[in-house]
Amino acid sequence: MKRHTISLFLTLAAFWLLNSGHNTVLMLALGFAAIMLVLVIVHKMDVVDHESQPIYLTRNIFGYYLWLIKAIIEANITVVKHVWLGNKSISPTLKRIKISQKTDVGKVVYANSITLTPGTVAIDLIDDEVLVHALLRKDIESLIAGEMDRRVTLLER
Amino acid sequence: MLIAATLAVFVVMILAIIRGVVGPTLYDRILAVNMFGTKTVLLISLLGFVMGRPEFLDIAIVYALINFISVIGVLRYSDTNKFSHAPTENKSLKQEP
Amino acid sequence: MDVILNFTGALCLFIGCFLCISGGVGLLRFPDFYTRMHAVGVTDTLGAGMILIGLMFYSPDFLIFAKLVMILLLTLLVGPTTSHVLAKAAMRNGLMPALEKGDNSKEINSSN
Incomplete structure (x- = not known):
């Protein structure tokens, strides 16, 4: 469960950084907040498992x-x-x-x-x-x- | 070469539109519209490079997502009666429920 | 170096355009819905792939390259899902493929 959350976090962070291209503190903080919001919602939906993040x-x-x-x-x-x-x-x-x-x-x-x-x-x-x-x-x-x-x-x- | 590629993608989109207008069944039309959408993504990317403004790629990503969701959204209604095709053919080889 | 990159990009674009046009011709030419789906598969996988790879050789910086890779992955992940859903809906609603070899296009056209 923990490994899947970390994997999802890294994927979302890479997606944000590659799409925005801005490196100011404000943009990075907004990105971090957005990723955290997505993680909370995804945990409430209970879809983070070995099927949505097949690390193996x-x-x-x-x-x-x-x-x-x-x-x-x-x-x-x-x-x-x-x-x-x-x-x-x-x-x-x-x-x-x-x-x-x-x-x-x-x-x-x-x-x-x-x-x-x-x-x-x-x-x-x-x-x-x-x-x-x-x-x-x-x-x-x-x-x-x-x-x-x-x-x-x-x-x- | 970029301009030639843009024209080629235009030609493919025209072929897709012809199939969408002619297409005998409903599914041919949905297939043609889906192909038109994916070619639009390519066209937007190519036009961004032709005009020297590759920022158009963001729009291409959004268009790819919208195209996928619209096709899935239309097909979600595919178990209603409006979508059924040629009921005489239905008996010949039926899927088990 | 620039000349080589541009030439490779142009070659990839040319192959991609040829594959896309072939797929479009197949979309008009094949006899029934299921075979037309294979023609669209050509333009969705290698046609779009070669055009996007060709554009990658023209890309001026890394972010644009990454966005092209993203569009390519999105196309490759979404394409099979769409065609599977379309084929399953068509099969469930009773559209049968023409299975026998040879000229059965007349029969298909008349049944509609």
């Missing part, structure tokens, strides 16, 4: 981001190629896919990663299945092969 992901997340950027670039090239090739070349598919994550945060990270790569959209998430619409049947097959699933599962421990 920080260890492995940067390697995952690098892999995700590579995947996004490849998917973009594929989709743009099929835009110019025309409607005959696409094969839209709708399929339920099993996911192997245990925690809610892991499931959401996986579903968001599916949606973030163009060509696949996660439509619904029920228990341990995710309903995916893909532009090409090949994309669904590479999701079932489970490279992204394995990486997200590695991320959550």
